[in-house]
Amino acid sequence: MGVLDVGSFSARLVVVPVAGSPREPVLNHQTRLRLDRELDDRGRLTDRGVAAVTTAVAAGMSTAYRHGVHGVYPLATSSIRDAANSADVVRHVAGETGVELRFLSGPAEAGLAYLAARRWYGANAGPLLVLDIGGGTVELAAGCGERATFARSLPLGARSMTRDWLPSERVSTKQVKALRTHALDVVTTTLGAAGVDDPRVVGCSKVLQQLARLAGARPGKCRELRLDDLRAWIPRLAALPPSKRAELPGISRSRAHQALAGAIVAEALLTVAGGKVAICPWSTRDGLLLTLQDKAKAAAADRAA
Structure with missing residues (x-):
């Protein structure tokens, strides 16, 4: 399982086994971003910024798929969540990559x-x-x-x-x-x-x-x-x-x-x-990985019961 963490400065994929630790990821991939430069005067992410996010998400997810990893949580942080056009960004990325970015409060x-x-x-x-x-x-x-x-x-x-x-x-x-x-x-x-x-x-x-x-x-x-x-x-x-x-x-x-x-x-x-x-x-990101691991372990225990 893994998390693709899309923030202002990078989109970072981290994958750990269910029984593993975030200290020792089995897969780590990063695409650099500069979304801090891509907000316009209205607080909207520019077309160039949206394109950069799309490319980074595609690169991260394709890396995961190549390694046989499919349970990836695509987390977008406040740089996208708080943009005035965040819904448009999510729709565009989903349309181009098939991945729907998710937000946490x-x-x-x-x-x-x-x-x-x-x-x-x-x-x-x-x-x-x-x-x-x-x-x-x-x-x-x-x-x-x-x-x-x-x-x-x-x-x-x-x-x-x-x-x-x-x-x-x-x-x-x-x-x-x-x-x-x-x-x-x-x-x-x-x-x-x-x-x-x-x-x-x-x-x-x-x-x-x-x-x-x-x-x-x-x-x-x-x-x-x-x-x-x-x-x-x-x-x-x-x-x-x-x-x-x-x-x-x-x-x-x-x-x-x-x-x-x-x-x-x-x-x-x-x-x-x-x-x-x-x-x-x-x-x-590590807290999210730990939470996903906890849920997977609980589900496995329920199946074994």
Whole structure:
């Protein structure tokens, strides 16, 4: 079974056996995308963007079929889900490839990120608060057991905040301050309802991974991002155009333009959540794979009964 995860920067196919682990996929295929460049002024995905998605879906699914894999969940994330013409995109892709992209709500994605973090850290890890900064939205989830008891989606994604608050390559101190205030207000109001005491705070996103690397974490090691380290980088990111940010440790060229907005949103989250976050290598896609595995195992047990 597998997931084809279609996001802003790639369409990635990951396949695992029913009894296997997302840590050890048997098939991994990626097609690069730049959907962040393909939204017009009306919030619609351009014809070029739709064509790129179609090509990427066709490539991912044909790879799966060549390897005899047919149970693939075609997940489209917020870059397509929140586009003004998302229904048209789904129809076009289905017409060209026979694959109907599927959406999950923001809270559902948050719940899957929580499940991934819970399985990664284990049942004995205690209460968890999971943070996932995406391009369009931020997902938050918390709980004490296997499933989240709190799940929210906020319109604070790094791509969206860049477009709405920091649209030019050169940003002013006033713009940075305004976004900081906005993000902190939204996060404070939302996390006040999480309802878990003294949780382990876990980050499940590429944005947080790259910021941890920027702030000094070693690549490939157990990473942690601390508020003081992150806060020191915000004025430095603000002073640099995206081309120069891409030269910094951990910041990829494709995400450099939204690194500042991502850092500001992360600052708000860490300010409210306690000042540090552990970086988990699993995220929503892995949570979905784990859920599909659980369902397949349950179905097999029912047949055997």
